[in-house]
Amino acid sequence: MIAPGTATRVELGAVARSRSRVVNQVSWRRRLGQSGYDAVGLAVFVVMLFPLYWMVATAFKPGRDILALTPKWFPAPFTLQNFQDAVARPFFFDDVRNSLVVVGATVLISLALAFLAAMAVARFGFRGRSAFVVLIIGVQMVPLNALIIPLYLTLDRVGQTDSLAGVIAVYLAVVLPFMVWTLRGFIANIPVELEEAAMIDGCRREEAFVRIVLPLIGPGLVATAIFGFIQAWNEYIVAYVLLSTNSKQTLTVWLASFTTNHGPQWGPLMAAATLTGLPVVAFFLLIQRNLAGGLTAGSVKG
Amino acid sequence: MGTAVKADAESAAATPSLEPALARRRPRPSRRGPGRRTLPYTLIAPAAIVIFGVLAYPLGMLAWISFQHYGLKELIAHQGDWVGLQNYTTLLADPLFLRVVLVSVVFTLVNVGLTLLFSTLIALLMSKVSRVIRVLLASGLIFVWATPVIVAVDIWQWMFDYEFGVVNYLLTQMRVFGSLIHHNWFENTVQGFSVITVIVVWGAIPFVAITLYAALSQVPDDVLEAAEVDGANPWQVFWGVTAPMLKPIFLIVTSLSTIWDFQVFNQIYVLLNQRPSSNFFTIAIYSYRESFGVTQYGLGAAIAVVMVLVLIAVTYFYVRQTLQTVDLAT
Numbered sequence: 001m002i003a004p005g006t007a008t009r010v011e012l013g014a015v016a017r018s019r020s021r022v023v024n025q026v027s028w029r030r031r032l033g034q035s036g037y038d039a040v041g042l043a044v045f046v047v048m049l050f051p052l053y054w055m056v057a058t059a060f061k062p063g064r065d066i067l068a069l070t071p072k073w074f075p076a077p078f079t080l081q082n083f084q085d086a087v088a089r090p091f092f093f094d095d096v097r098n099s100l101v102v103v104g105a106t107v108l109i110s111l112a113l114a115f116l117a118a119m120a121v122a123r124f125g126f127r128g129r130s131a132f133v134v135l136i137i138g139v140q141m142v143p144l145n146a147l148i149i150p151l152y153l154t155l156d157r158v159g160q161t162d163s164l165a166g167v168i169a170v171y172l173a174v175v176l177p178f179m180v181w182t183l184r185g186f187i188a189n190i191p192v193e194l195e196e197a198a199m200i201d202g203c204r205r206e207e208a209f210v211r212i213v214l215p216l217i218g219p220g221l222v223a224t225a226i227f228g229f230i231q232a233w234n235e236y237i238v239a240y241v242l243l244s245t246n247s248k249q250t251l252t253v254w255l256a257s258f259t260t261n262h263g264p265q266w267g268p269l270m271a272a273a274t275l276t277g278l279p280v281v282a283f284f285l286l287i288q289r290n291l292a293g294g295l296t297a298g299s300v301k302g
Numbered sequence: 303m304g305t306a307v308k309a310d311a312e313s314a315a316a317t318p319s320l321e322p323a324l325a326r327r328r329p330r331p332s333r334r335g336p337g338r339r340t341l342p343y344t345l346i347a348p349a350a351i352v353i354f355g356v357l358a359y360p361l362g363m364l365a366w367i368s369f370q371h372y373g374l375k376e377l378i379a380h381q382g383d384w385v386g387l388q389n390y391t392t393l394l395a396d397p398l399f400l401r402v403v404l405v406s407v408v409f410t411l412v413n414v415g416l417t418l419l420f421s422t423l424i425a426l427l428m429s430k431v432s433r434v435i436r437v438l439l440a441s442g443l444i445f446v447w448a449t450p451v452i453v454a455v456d457i458w459q460w461m462f463d464y465e466f467g468v469v470n471y472l473l474t475q476m477r478v479f480g481s482l483i484h485h486n487w488f489e490n491t492v493q494g495f496s497v498i499t500v501i502v503v504w505g506a507i508p509f510v511a512i513t514l515y516a517a518l519s520q521v522p523d524d525v526l527e528a529a530e531v532d533g534a535n536p537w538q539v540f541w542g543v544t545a546p547m548l549k550p551i552f553l554i555v556t557s558l559s560t561i562w563d564f565q566v567f568n569q570i571y572v573l574l575n576q577r578p579s580s581n582f583f584t585i586a587i588y589s590y591r592e593s594f595g596v597t598q599y600g601l602g603a604a605i606a607v608v609m610v611l612v613l614i615a616v617t618y619f620y621v622r623q624t625l626q627t628v629d630l631a632t
Contacts, residue, residue, distance in 0.1 A: 034432060041431040044424060045442045051504070052445055054468060055457045069483075071468050113349040120345035132346055137624050139357045141617040143565040145586040146606035149593045150360035150367065157380055173356030176349050205341065234450040236568050241594060252452045256572045259459070266460050277453040284448030 055277075058270040059083065066267050082271035089268070094247045095254040099233060102164055102250055106171040106232040107225050110179055113172070114224060115217075118183035119209055123192065136177040144174065148241050155242060162244050170242075171232045179224040186220030187213060223287045230280050251276055361610070368607045372600040382600060389604035398580060399588070399605070406564060406585040409495065413563040416503045418556060421510035426540070428515045440512065447508035455572045458501045462487050488574065491581040498582075501569050506562065510555045517551040518544065550623055557620035561613055585609045 058066055059082050060075035086092070121129060151170060152161065160166035194216075195208040203211065236252045243249045255276050258269050368389055370382030393399045424443075428436050449457075461469050464486040474482045488494040521544055529539045545552075567586040570578055578587055585605060593602025 034430075037427060037430040038432055038435045041427055041435040041439050044427065045435075045439050048446055048504070048507070049442045051454070051457045051461060052449065054461060055453075058460065067466050069466070069471075071466075071471055113352065116345040117349035120342040124342035124345075126339075126342040129342070132350065134621065134625070135350070135353065135358075137621050138617065139353055141561055141613065141620060142357050142361065143561070143586075143606075143609060143613055145565045145567050146364060146589070146610050147357065147360045148590065149599055149603050149606060150363035151356070152594075153367070153372075153377070153599065154360060154363065156377065169352070170356055172352050176353055180349060230448075234452070236452050236572070237590075252450065255456065256452050256568075256576070258456070259575055264460075264463070266463070266466070269456055270460060273453040273456045277449055280450055281445060281448040285444065 055270050055273055058266060059274045061267065063267055082267035083275070085265070085268040086272040086275065089254075089258075089272070091246050091249070091254060092272075095249050095251050098164060098243075098248060099251040102168055102171065102239075103229050103232040105164075105168045106175060107228040109168075110172050110175050110228050111221060111225055114176055114179035114183050115214075115221070117176075117180045118187055119213070121180065122184045122187035123195075136180050139173075140177045145237060148237060151238070152241055161242055162248055164243075164248065167239055167242050167250070170238050171228075171235060174235070175228040175231050178227060182224050182227070183217065183220050186217045190216050226283045226287045229283055233280055364603050364606055364610070367600055368603040370600045372598075372603070374597045377597070377599065385600070389601050392601065393604055393608070398583070402583045402585055402588045403608070405495075405583065409499070409566070409584060410560060410564045413499055413502050413506070413566075414556060414559045416499065417506040417510055417559050417563075418552075420503065421507050421514055421555075424507065424511040425514035425518050428511070429518050440515075443508035443512055446504065447512070449505070451505065451568045452572060454501060454505050455569055458497065458504075459573055462497050488582075494574075494582060498566075498569055498573060501573070502563060502566060505569075506559060510559065513551065513555055514548065517548050521547050550626070553623050554620060557616050557623075560616045561620070564613060564616075565609060 057073075057075045060078050060080075061072065062077060062079045062081065065072045065075075065077075117132075120126070121132065151166075155161050155166040160169075190213060194212050195203075195205075198208040198212050199205060234252060235250075236256060239250045240253050240256070243253065255272055258265075258272060367382060369384060369386060370376070371385045371388070372382040376382045424439070428439055431439065461467050464470065464484055470482040470485055473479055487497050525543055525547075526539060529543045534542060565586045566584055567590065570582055570584060570587055571590070574582055583591070586609065589602045589605035589609065591602075592605060593599045
């Protein structure tokens with residue numbers, strides 16, 4: 001009579017042996033598959049990043065290497081001439097200053113307004129709250145291109161078409177919804193008990209916001225500020241339509257008019273593109289986590 | 303200020319179905335008093351005024367102008383002539399407009415399709431590659447994502463240059479289409495739109511791929527393993543398990559991509575040196591040309607209204623989905 005236990009043990013041994021063979025096979029196959037995936041991943045990386053590499057490489061090449069029928073893959077010899085030429089183009093510094101004014105004003109004002117609104121949405125139940133939420137999610141989808149005509153006509157009526165103030169107003173409305181939405185998430189993560197404790201200790205509600213919540217959402221404020229910076233720095237069509245005087249335009253308008261006004265001079269153009277993109281890339285790296293989260297937070301049921 | 307808040311309250315009443323979802327996590331009612339009740343309205347008022355004043359009001363004005371004859375004379379007089387539906391009937395009788403709508407729709411379908419296809423493949427690839435490659439791939443995508451559109455257009459314009467462009471050189475070396483030396487991509491509309499598609503899809507992939515990858519890594523491993531144990535092949539696992547779980551996020555990225563691609567303007571306008579021929583008109587470019595090129599603001603507004611109407615249909619799904627996830631997330 002065979003005890004059930006023994007049989008089981010024998011079976012287990014056989015299973016264990018055969019499984020170790022299978023595992024060996026699988027891991028060998030897996031390793032091969034793994035390096036296959038890695039190779040494809042590397043290829044995708046190269047294809048996606050090549051245009052950016054080509055911009056920077058071109059920017060550092062002397063003119064005769066840029067206009068070569070057989071491309072030179074590396075910027076050797078190396079020159080800064082293209083950057084000097086780009087910066088020497090008319091209105092570069094005017095337009096950098098305009099971009100900074102627009103971006104600075106947009107970020108500071110929108111941050112203040114977004115903080116207040118996010119506070120209301122995260123901390124209060126009030127009539128019309130869900131309507132406000134619908135408004136801020138919905139207007140993120142409004143096609144800005146379609147609004148150019150009424151925006152232009154409205155601003156024309158009040159004499160603000162060729163002024164930075166009009167552009168700033170438009171940018172505020174564009175960045176506010178996302179900022180309110182992102183800050184709401186940050187505020188919701190702070191336990192409401194902290195404010196309640198402060199209020200029990202005699203703080204007024206407004207004081208509790210400023211003393212308790214404001215310091216704790218520092219990272220959220222930085223992230224939304226950078227988001228506002230990127231949006232305002234990159235925007236093109238509104239600035240292009242509203243700002244007609246060369247010395248009043250922003251950097252993207254300057255960059256886009258580069259080839260139109262002077263014919264393609266690829267070296268200086270790539271240098272100018274590098275200069276325009278650089279601050280955005282730098283800031284973007286700091287906040288990219290919040291960007292994906294802001295639009296699609298919690299969409300997958302875990 | 304009063305109007306904005308009132309409008310909010312009114313539309314809240316008009317959308318009762320959204321109310322219970324948000325009401326559930328309403329903070330506990332605390333102290334009474336008049337300040338307590340007006341404080342939230344005071345807090346949202348500034349943001350609501352700006353958003354309403356700069357986006358919602360112009361949207362209404364756009365519809366209003368689309369029923370008017372509004373040219374240069376009317377612009378100076380600040381007063382349009384009411385013409386009823388005339389702008390719309392002009393458009394419907396205009397073969398160029400019908401062509402532009404068709405071009406925009408096909409362009410959007412192709413671009414959204416390619417964006418989703420490549421992004422899904424890259425997201426799946428990212429979950430398979432080793433750690434080093436994954437970090438490399440993710441940071442590469444982020445660099446592309448961060449590149450301003452105008453910068454991207456300039457880069458691709460240079461890469462597709464007919465004389466010294468690196469693309470013509472590489473394709474000639476690879477002998478796929480024969481010699482492409484001195485080939486001008488913009489003489490032919492289909493080829494020109496292919497270049498524009500490359501630019502749009504290249505720029506759109508990072509957001510979609512990273513979002514899908516983030517969602518993918520939230521799919522529990524045990525579910526996937528259970529499917530494998532049950533004998534499903536990778537293809538079946540993807541369509542039977544992963545895809546249904548990612549359906550909400552697919553819906554969101556699809557609607558966002560549709561919204562972005564249907565109103566593409568910068569890529570075409572700047573790529574073609576701010577003088578695109580009518581072959582390359584999409585609906586956004588056509589609206590722009592009618593209003594600011596030939597100062598027919600009324601007609602341009604009517605075109606923009608058509609664009610908005612199409613997008614509202616798409617937006618509806620996005621907003622509904624987002625509100626559902628808000629409910630789930632918190």
